[in-house]
Amino acid sequence: MLTEILRGDFDKDLDKIQSALNSRKKILKQVRAATLIASVAVGDKVKLKNLRPKYINGVIGEVKKINRTTITISLPNSVGRFGSVVNCPANCLEKV
Helix, strand or coil, X not given: CHHHHHHCCCHHHHHHHHHHHHHHXXXXXXXXXXXXXXXXXXCCEEEECCCCCXXXXXCEEEEEEECCCEEEEECCCCECCECCEEEEEHHHEEEC
């Protein structure tokens, strides 16, 4: 399929293809977040990832509260401008 796209076979449908890809990526992101929320419990250790500023990525904290779309994490120390408790989207966490 990539060869056909590069060759121009789907030029008239590029906007539709891009829209379908964006929709699929959004769904996958939601599924990953829902899976993580379902798999963690209060007290579990998680690692922060894909956040800005970058220096907070890789920090390991403990789940304190699970909200509908975010998870409250207790960090061992303050990190940069962040205190010792942060709210993160579920897709920015990885279970340790």
